[in-house]
Amino acid sequence: MPVGDCERAFVAAAGDDGVALTRARVPWLNQRGHLGLPERAESARRVLADIFGALKGDSEAQATKRLTALPGDFIHEPTGTFIEVDESQHFTTHRLTTLNLYPTDCPLGFDIEEYRGLCTTWSPRSDKYRASKAAVGFGEGGRQRQRAYHDALRDLVTPAMGHPPVIRVAAPDRDGAAAYHRVRNRLLGLLG
Numbered sequence: 001m002p003v004g005d006c007e008r009a010f011v012a013a014a015g016d017d018g019v020a021l022t023r024a025r026v027p028w029l030n031q032r033g034h035l036g037l038p039e040r041a042e043s044a045r046r047v048l049a050d051i052f053g054a055l056k057g058d059s060e061a062q063a064t065k066r067l068t069a070l071p072g073d074f075i076h077e078p079t080g081t082f083i084e085v086d087e088s089q090h091f092t093t094h095r096l097t098t099l100n101l102y103p104t105d106c107p108l109g110f111d112i113e114e115y116r117g118l119c120t121t122w123s124p125r126s127d128k129y130r131a132s133k134a135a136v137g138f139g140e141g142g143r144q145r146q147r148a149y150h151d152a153l154r155d156l157v158t159p160a161m162g163h164p165p166v167i168r169v170a171a172p173d174r175d176g177a178a179a180y181h182r183v184r185n186r187l188l189g190l191l192g
Contacts, residue, residue, distance in 0.1 A: 006085060007176060010085050013180035031066055032067055033137075040160065040162075047106075051149060055138065078191075079190075084167070086171060088125065088126050088172040090148075091121070091123060093123045094148035095151060098149065099119065109168060130143050
């Protein structure tokens with residue numbers, strides 16, 4: 001399946017219900033991660049620093065990145081709700097590491113136990129996806145660790161910035177329309 005097809009199918013299915021979603025891009029979710037957060041998100045900085053360390057991130061390399069906004073999946077502008085559609089490559093042992101470091105009182109827009117289970121189920125396959133690809137801040141073979149870190153960044157910083165928790169929609173089978181229909185009622189209730 002070509003890159004972006006899952007997200008396009010998801011947004012099209014939402015559009016059929018009259019839910020307008022646009023691409024998410026905000027300056028406070030940027031390439032520097034916890035090293036580039038505004039003061040308002042200070043509450044998330046320590047946890048993200050711990051997660052970054054657990055993923056063997058390189059702080060010096062991370063600090064040299066630009067403050068360029070990280071693209072996300074979608075935002076529902078009227079409510080300020082961010083929505084991420086997670087395909088199989090998001091369910092890795094590295095992502096499980098991040099989830100296990102979340103504070104118990106962290107506001108989440110998804111079932112963390114379901115996500116832990118998906119990581120356990122899919123990681124034997126997903127851990128192989130681009131396993132050798134390098135990523136600035138995470139070195140050789142660091143792309144998966146970077147993805148897991150960016151997911152945690154979105155989850156922890158978004159509520160700290162006064163937005164509703166990120167809604168994560170699991171689509172390990174890469175079927176965006178089916179993923180939308182699985183969460184349709186919940187989404188419509190949350191987005192009003």
